[in-house]
Amino acid sequence: MRSYPPSRRLAVGLAVVTLLLLASCTTIRGLIDTEEALGRAGFTDIDVSFSSDEGFDQVEVVVRPPSVENPDASAEEAARVVWTNFPLRFDLLRVELLGTTSDSGTAFTTYTSSEMAEIFGPRDPGLDEKELGDDVVRAGLGVAVVLAVGGLLFTAAIVLAIVFGVRASRRRASATPLPWPPVPRA
Numbered sequence: 001m002r003s004y005p006p007s008r009r010l011a012v013g014l015a016v017v018t019l020l021l022l023a024s025c026t027t028i029r030g031l032i033d034t035e036e037a038l039g040r041a042g043f044t045d046i047d048v049s050f051s052s053d054e055g056f057d058q059v060e061v062v063v064r065p066p067s068v069e070n071p072d073a074s075a076e077e078a079a080r081v082v083w084t085n086f087p088l089r090f091d092l093l094r095v096e097l098l099g100t101t102s103d104s105g106t107a108f109t110t111y112t113s114s115e116m117a118e119i120f121g122p123r124d125p126g127l128d129e130k131e132l133g134d135d136v137v138r139a140g141l142g143v144a145v146v147l148a149v150g151g152l153l154f155t156a157a158i159v160l161a162i163v164f165g166v167r168a169s170r171r172r173a174s175a176t177p178l179p180w181p182p183v184p185r186a
Contacts, residue, residue: 030087034061037085041077042066045098048082050090057090064098071100075109076119083116089128 035046043063051058061082065074075095082093093116096108117123 030085033087034082034085037081038063038078041081043074043078043081048086056092057088058092058094059086059090060094060096062096062098065100068097068100071097071107072109074100075107079109079111079116080120083120083123084127087127088130089113 031048031050034048038046038048038061043065045062045064047062049060051060059082061078063074063078065071065078067074074097078095078097079093082095091113093111094108095111100107111119
């Protein structure tokens with residue numbers, strides 16, 4: 001059996017864990033796809049994030065609109081892009097437009113899911129199959145399982161190293177020849 005150095009085994013293990021987590025995390029892929037769709041719609045300085053608190057899921061979008069002349073139309077266009085691209089069910093969308101101001105100093109608009117359904121029509125049912133909070137919990141459970149298994153494997157490796165170390169030291173001790181000639185007892 002071929003043995004690989006610990007650094008290589010660790011790198012391969014981390015790569016596998018990362019791929020498993022990324023493959024199972026629809027949220028990350030959804031954030032990237034939504035950012036790309038906003039870019040295609042002409043927005044720049046794009047930041048899409050989310051929060052989930054006790055079953056209330058919110059998507060937050062911060063963008064610089066293609067034109068600052070009509071902030072309401074830009075906010076609505078950003079909301080449309082999120083509504084038609086973000087692959088998880090959410091309750092509220094908050095759109096903040098950079099470079100535009102309101103009386104409070106920043107221009108942001110919020111949309112509930114029901115408001116967006118009225119404005120843009122019903123969503124593709126495939127986009128609402130999963131909830132944002134469920135995906136975050138699933139990814140967290142995946143990390144917990146990987147850490148638990150890794151901890152058990154690490155503990156097993158330590159125990160085996162101790163057992164083999166004790167055996168080796170006993171073998172060396174029993175293989176040590178007795179001094180010759182024997183020392184007389186007084």
